[in-house]
Amino acid sequence: MSDATRDRILARLQGAPRRETPRPEMPPPLAPDADRGARIARLKALMEAMRAEVHEVAAAQWLPRLQELLRKRSLQTLVYAPETSIGAALRAAWEEDSSGLPALVPYDRPVEAFKETLFEADAAITTAAGALADVGALVLRPDAQEPRLMSLVPPVHIALLAADQIYPSLGDAMRAGRWSEDMPTNLLLVSGPSKTADIELTLAFGVHGPKELIVLLLE
Amino acid sequence: MAPETFEQSAERALADAQLRKNFAFAMGSFILKRQAVFSDVEETERLRTLGNAIKQRALSRLPELLQQLEAACTRNGIRVHWAETTAIANRIVLEIVESHAASRVVKGKSMVSEEMHLNAFLGSHGIDAIETDLGEFIIQLNGEKPSHIIVPAIHKNKAQIAAIFHEKVPGAPYTEEVAELNAIARRTLRRRFYEAGIGLSGVNFAVAETGTLCLVENEGNGRMCTTVPAVHIAVMGLEKVVEKLEDLPPLLRLLTGSATGQLVTTYVNLITSPRREGEKDGPREVHLVILDNGRSRIYQDPQLRQTLLCVRCGTCLNHCPVYTRIGGHAYGFVYPGPIGKVLTPQVEGLEKAGELAFASSLCGACEEVCPVKIPLPALLRRLRDESYSAAPDGAAVPGRGCRQNLAERLAWKGWEILNTHPRLNRLVTALLGKVGDCLPLGGPLERWTRYRSEPVFADRSLQRRVREEGIPDE
């Protein structure tokens, strides 16, 4: 049935009078901010305006800074990706001293066997594949090691972003990463904690996605 | 009982002071937000021109791109279904749901699913379709339809929503605090996401080049619906396909800025395949249902085809002085506002929905802000022409000529004769100058004088005055 429908629809479309219009010229790639500081500042300003927390930290210091942030909050569990290098680093650090810190929970099995744990977890930590300075958003590329639901289900999402992965715009990120050649299962832009303005256009944060987004911007 | 005409529903809405207040506030806010995010006039104009060019290109290659999309999606593991009518689309969704022995579906917001009347259809087959977008959730609780393309519950204020939650959500206290209302919705729906076996969503753009579905949202419910359940069904109108991935950045800027005045939504969700080998989450099955429902017929006419440029941002609604005063429900169909007035008569026919094409002063506020430059007033005018047209062949719109009537034909013929015969024109104007103010206040004149005092004919017309003042004829 679907095939006959398909053929009829396509036949109608093909039979219509039309003339192919040319591919429009896309705007030229934005010159990346020569000043890295400016790019960082813009990303930070835009994301903070959308209630994300952005912490600039020297790359080597991300773990102690993370622990500092975690100790300030009362979180019981932190979901992490065990097979990544940051996963190994987390395990090592927690083994040394995990006082006042949430328990590390590895996302190491299919969601069918992990759902309850995931939905009850307080926080999750993932990497970010990059960020967009013009609109203020992280680029996330979940994969087999870092599953998708980590950045969605727990109420707190912590993302690690390398400062040299900040692109001027989405178009630039697409070109630099040659996205069109090989799209992953799921690619996401995340610009802050979840929000809605459906009630009298009053902005409220923390709807179905995370209530908090914490970005560790690694220099 | 005869169904209410548009004019009757409009009058009822106009008399509802609370409704008018809610809409005036909301639309005013949207106008300001859009102005703020598109403050650079030249840059905005360039972006709109680009948006129009991208969509025109996609439309000019529509059958090829749909086939390319289907091939790419299929390679990616997304199952593509075609539906000529909403009935077929509903059947397809039902079959998928039943094949998984599911009795419940969680839904992200989708105007196409409204077009399908999907919830009612599934309901009649014992399947619960649960709306998870906050606005849709609110109106579903109250048994209502959306009144706006982007913010479905905009016709409700805090107090009204508080009452709905208190009455319809088990255990919910009465509160008008937005954060608390929000929390009630989050708690209630989180359970649903957790349990759901099937999620349904719309599609903002479908990229033919890569077989990617692009969805935008702020709440996270869309990601919940498309990532937690084992099955994801995406429904889209066939005009949503775009050629290349690089088409997305300008379209996203235009859609997001126009819809909510944001630079970017909280989430932009690019879905290219179901869960792959080794991945731990994501749906195992992803289906794409491509809906026609009159779009391929609209496509036949090069001028009316521009209706299909629409990206469903809702900004034409926000800027429309008519929509602002009557709200979305008064239109009586799925899509309200200017785009609704252009689309609906073409899908439902001029007999059933043609009145909508006349319910506009052609002020052009919509055209001025449309992110893809749809010439809305020209399309409305075209639908008016079609309503009266006596042309016999190749009707572009079902119901061509349905409004033809002797009275109007004579009136316009009379107007034509008057305005093409200068001496007759001067004679009639002079006569009206003398007796015009004594004309009986009936018929069309009564419709004027309901709200305004009648216009006063000058006793000496301009034609006469210029001759008296010695202004030359040649």
Added chain:
Amino acid sequence: MSLAFTKPSKVYFFGTCLIDAFYPDAGVAAIRLIEREGVRVVFPTGQSCCGQPAYNSGFPDQARAVARQQLRTFRQDIPIVVPSGSCAGMMKHHYPELFAGTEAEAAARAFAGRVFEWSEFMVRVLGVRYTDRGAPIRVTWHSSCHAMREMKIVEFSKQLIRQLGNVELAELAHERECCGFGGTFSIKHPAISGALVNDKVDDIQRTGAARVIAGDCGCLMNISGASRQRGLPFEAQHLAEFIWERTHGT
């Protein structure tokens, strides 16, 4: 101030059907103000309506017939000055579409190229300079939708008003919103049109202006009709009439 165009020695004046029947004083004022700048004005009697009412109501054939009358009447290759943004917009932007694919297409394009809205003509072509002779007054300006969006001449109209030293120009809060006239729209959808005009009248009232000035008589008829029915004190006047009154003290 450098002028965009050279000053012509002679122009046509297209009065518009509404000015002809209801607001002839505005027409005479507009003509006199052009003549005062040393330009000869010609008013051919063959003129009538621009055709817009039929064009917008679904009767393009009748609109074309009436538009042809204007093409026939305004033959000379001289500017056509129009005291209405709405009618000027019809002629400038829609005549070419109306005659596309017909034998009159070239003539329609040529005609369209000669059309000027009155305030645009006064400011851009004639570069007028006015001295205000009137007593202090607060006014507000209402623009027709077509003047704003098609002809884009609002700034010219406001420039003329701003030249008058004793006139305070108050801006409407919802300046860009339609007054609800829309030609036959006001008859076909009276309730919606009525709601629009009443909101416009409220907006005008809130400025405290003694008078609302507009460049389009459809809007003027609509607004003044509604304000009179409500017994409101402000008056409505065409821009040309206002300028004449202020500069010549009627």
